[in-house]
Structures are given as structure tokens and as C-alpha cells.
Amino acid sequence: MENNKKYFFAVDLGATSGRTIIGTLGDERIVLEELTRFDNNLIETGGHFYWDIYALYNEIIKGLKLAAQRQIPICSIGIDTWGVDFVCVGKDGALLRNPLAYRDPHTFGMMEDYFDAKVDKKTVYDITGIQFMNFNSLFQLHAMRKNGDSALAGAEKILFVPDALSYMLTGKTVCEYTIASTSQMLDPKTKTLDPKLLESVGLTQEHFGEMINPAVEIGSLTEEVQKMTGLGALPVIAVAGHDTGSAVAAVPAKDEKFAYLSSGTWSLMGIETKDAIINGLSYERNFTNEGGIEGTTRFLKNICGMWLYERCRKEWTDAPKSHTELQAEAMKQPAFQSIINPDDAMFANPASMVDAIQEYCRKTGQHVPEGYAEICRCIFDSLALRYRQVFGYLQEMASFPIEVLHIIGGGSLNNYLNQFTADSLGVEVLAGPQEGTAIGNIMLQAKASGDVSDIWDMRHIIANSIELKRFEPKDRQIWDKAYEKFLEITKN
Numbered sequence: 001m002e003n004n005k006k007y008f009f010a011v012d013l014g015a016t017s018g019r020t021i022i023g024t025l026g027d028e029r030i031v032l033e034e035l036t037r038f039d040n041n042l043i044e045t046g047g048h049f050y051w052d053i054y055a056l057y058n059e060i061i062k063g064l065k066l067a068a069q070r071q072i073p074i075c076s077i078g079i080d081t082w083g084v085d086f087v088c089v090g091k092d093g094a095l096l097r098n099p100l101a102y103r104d105p106h107t108f109g110m111m112e113d114y115f116d117a118k119v120d121k122k123t124v125y126d127i128t129g130i131q132f133m134n135f136n137s138l139f140q141l142h143a144m145r146k147n148g149d150s151a152l153a154g155a156e157k158i159l160f161v162p163d164a165l166s167y168m169l170t171g172k173t174v175c176e177y178t179i180a181s182t183s184q185m186l187d188p189k190t191k192t193l194d195p196k197l198l199e200s201v202g203l204t205q206e207h208f209g210e211m212i213n214p215a216v217e218i219g220s221l222t223e224e225v226q227k228m229t230g231l232g233a234l235p236v237i238a239v240a241g242h243d244t245g246s247a248v249a250a251v252p253a254k255d256e257k258f259a260y261l262s263s264g265t266w267s268l269m270g271i272e273t274k275d276a277i278i279n280g281l282s283y284e285r286n287f288t289n290e291g292g293i294e295g296t297t298r299f300l301k302n303i304c305g306m307w308l309y310e311r312c313r314k315e316w317t318d319a320p321k322s323h324t325e326l327q328a329e330a331m332k333q334p335a336f337q338s339i340i341n342p343d344d345a346m347f348a349n350p351a352s353m354v355d356a357i358q359e360y361c362r363k364t365g366q367h368v369p370e371g372y373a374e375i376c377r378c379i380f381d382s383l384a385l386r387y388r389q390v391f392g393y394l395q396e397m398a399s400f401p402i403e404v405l406h407i408i409g410g411g412s413l414n415n416y417l418n419q420f421t422a423d424s425l426g427v428e429v430l431a432g433p434q435e436g437t438a439i440g441n442i443m444l445q446a447k448a449s450g451d452v453s454d455i456w457d458m459r460h461i462i463a464n465s466i467e468l469k470r471f472e473p474k475d476r477q478i479w480d481k482a483y484e485k486f487l488e489i490t491k492n
Helices: 055-070 110-117 123-130 137-146 163-168 178-184 195-200 222-228 243-249 280-284 305-316 323-330 353-363 370-399 415-425 434-446 454-466 476-490
Strands: 006-013 015-024 027-039 042-045 048-051 072-081 086-089 158-160 175-178 208-211 215-222 235-238 260-265 265-275 288-291 297-304 406-408 428-431 469-471
Touching: 006 055, 006 163, 006 243, 006 428, 006 434, 015 055, 015 434, 027 055, 027 158, 027 305, 027 434, 055 072, 055 163, 055 222, 072 163, 072 243, 072 323, 086 163, 086 288, 110 297, 110 406, 123 195, 123 280, 137 178, 137 195, 158 178, 158 235, 163 175, 163 215, 163 235, 175 178, 175 323, 178 243, 178 288, 222 454, 235 434, 235 469, 243 260, 243 288, 243 297, 243 434, 260 280, 260 370, 265 370, 297 370, 305 353, 305 454, 323 370, 370 415, 370 476, 415 469, 415 476, 434 454
Parallel strands: 006 072, 072 235, 175 208, 260 406, 406 428
Antiparallel strands: 006 015, 015 027, 042 048, 086 158, 215 235, 260 265, 265 297, 288 297, 428 469
16 A cells, blocks of 8 residues: 555445445545445334344444455544434443334324424424424434333433444444434534423433534544454544535535535535524525534535436336436427426325326326426426526525535436536536545545645545536526426426
């Protein structure tokens, strides 16, 4: 290994799969290498859905063993995961059970029940500024209390998933700020868990580890883990434990006048702000304020993204397997003949996405798209128009002019949709990096080790390391007219 380079070990866990990655930093550039990839399977038993925290831990150990075998001189380890889910830890330090998954039906109807029985909806939003979703940690905890959950009853500590995995590696209990902000229990003004909301679910601050920020050391590998892996007492660093937090840290922006679109199954569109934006407008539009790095807030909205396209692809029997061919066929179809609101409740989880899209168009008196090409065109047109609507909301609420949109994540490879987005919004779009989350994770470890100084230093190195694709807006009048049609169709 070259001595002038630094090596960091990133664990990036999504809701369906996970990876261990080596990030190499040197000469003002970062290079990634995937070490291992594995499934993250939900376990269904006893009427509940659980995550297998032990299997995930085991996969991390496997990745670390491989790094040791290859004699990679790792500087540190960092873990990011999806949000909201948590593990209960008993008085003796043992995990009390595999954690319930956010897809578990035990929270259905619990949000409304909580508002009726505990704290009203407006008060919860005024404290947290988090958009309402029935699986947020607050409502999971309410459901567990109500159902007499034994793990919660015996919990000495509650650790969010990335913090629980760090605990399994180090024996140290912490509560990392960005992951805690997804819980709907954190007050972004005080930057602490709110006592009133904790009390409403029978908890106190003491039930959670010490609140720490990204780029802070949690502890080093226990002797047990050192023996298993063949590694020394390596530090485990709190990165932005929430994967979107790590992804936004990797936006290669040159200044703060940008919006981002983290594009995948979900599209998360937002801005980075100094303070949370919590007011009547953000409440009405159900925007969220999640913790960012270096004291920033990620002010954003969840939009149903490539979920529509992915679901349709599973149904199409005659469509080309290649994305490129399928999308090229879609581009031959007339623009804007069918428009949907991607966030309509009927697209949340229909038995058939194709049927749902056709039904929406039928109900709104439009051309009913037939075949994969027309439906794909309808999805791309509609997503770009919905992005424009949310971008307009951001422009209204931001304290600075938004001059560019950065698209990161897997969706940054979709050139057609990227161009449509630039055309629809009327601003320049810069696409990349695709691997935003892993890069953000690694750069925060580099910050902890003193190899980068701050977020702008990180972003400069990231911009150096990747080739951004640039999309300039065109066809303004055509898109303006289409947007009027979108607003008309989706107003109900």
C-alpha cells in the first residue's frame, strides 16, 4: 500500500442490501472500492417484521476480516443506515431482540392515536419540524408501549440502528445527531431529544446514549472484535448515521446556493440551511427538518421517485431489459399527453402500478397511456413536473437564491430525466456522484482523522474526484405550459 494514502472502511446499509467499501484518500482525490455486498432481509415471524441485526453485524465482521487479510491499513470505520428504526438494550448490555422494521404493520393508525391520546399534531411539528410518517420512531414507540412490548419494557438503552452496530463493535452507547433527527423526537432548535415527547412514550434522556455529532470518535474495536477480525484497536467514527445525511454531505457544491435531489426509489429534494425552517407553510406542505453535518439542517421533502418506474418494469413483459433501450422508446412518444401526481396515495403500493397509472389518467379525463413506452414517458414527464412544484416551494422558503440543482444517487445516471428536470425547473442541473452515501461516510471519517478541514474542503475533493454531468435548461415555454396542465390535473 502507498504510504501517502489513507484508507477508510465504510459500512453502507440500505433497506434491501448492504455493502462494505474501502475509500482511499490521497492527492486531493477519493477512490472507492466495494469489498463486500450482501442482502438485508426482513424476517417475518409472529405477525411482525424484524431486521436481523446479528446478520448485519456478521457481514461487517466479514468485511473487516477481508480488509485484514488484504493488509489494508484502515484508519477508521464508519456506519450509515436507513432512519427511524432502533434496538432495545437491557440492563446487562445485551440486545433484547432484533429490532422491529419500519414496514411492520404495528404502527398503522398509531399516528392518529398518538395525537388523540398524547400530544397534538401541530405541537409535535412545532417541536420537531419533521414530516409525518406513521413509521417515525415516536409512533413506533407509542405502538410498542400500547401493545405492552416486552423489549421496550426491559430497555435500559435505546440505540438507533447505526449506533447499535457501533455499540456491538465498541461497547460504547451513543446517539448520533443525524439519525436521532429522523425519530420525530428531536428539537432542532435545542439539538436535543425533547423531554415532553420522550415522556409521552414513557422515556427519558437517560434511555439514549450521549448525543454526538458526525466526525466524532465513538470508541475503538473491542478485544473480542480485534481477535475475530485480526485488526488492532481501530477507532469507530460517528459519520452521518442517517444515509441521506451522508449523501447530502457528498454534494459537490461550490457554495451554499444549491438544492439537492437524492434520487433513487425515493426522491429527496431539499436545501441545506443553518437553522430549521418550522412555520405554517412548512407544516402545511409537510416538509421535514433533518440533522445535517456541521450544525446544518437538511430541509427537504420526500417525493415518490423511481418507485413508479421500478414497479412498472416488473410488470412489463414486452419491454426491453435495458434501461437505455426502454427509455429511448419512451422518448419517441408525444410529451405531456398523460400526467400524474407521483405522490398521489393511489401509487403508494398498488397491486398493479400500470393499472393505477391508467386509472389516474382515466379519472382525470386524459389520454390513457398504453404500453411500456407511453407509461414510461408519462412517469418521467410527471416526475420532472412534480420536482418543479417542490423546487418552487423551496425557492419560496429559502433565505438565499437557489442557482443550481445537484442530483446525487443512482438516479443521477438517468440522463433523460436529468434533462427534463433542468427544462422543467429552468435551472442548471449537475448530476453525480452516484455513490453519494458511501463518499459522505468516508469524507466524515477523513474529517475526524484531520485529513479534511470542513464540509467545503470535503466537497472540493469530491468535485475533484468525479466527473459531473451538466444539463442546461431549454424549451422553457413548452414546460411552462405543461406545468399549468400539471397544476390543473393535480389540484384535487
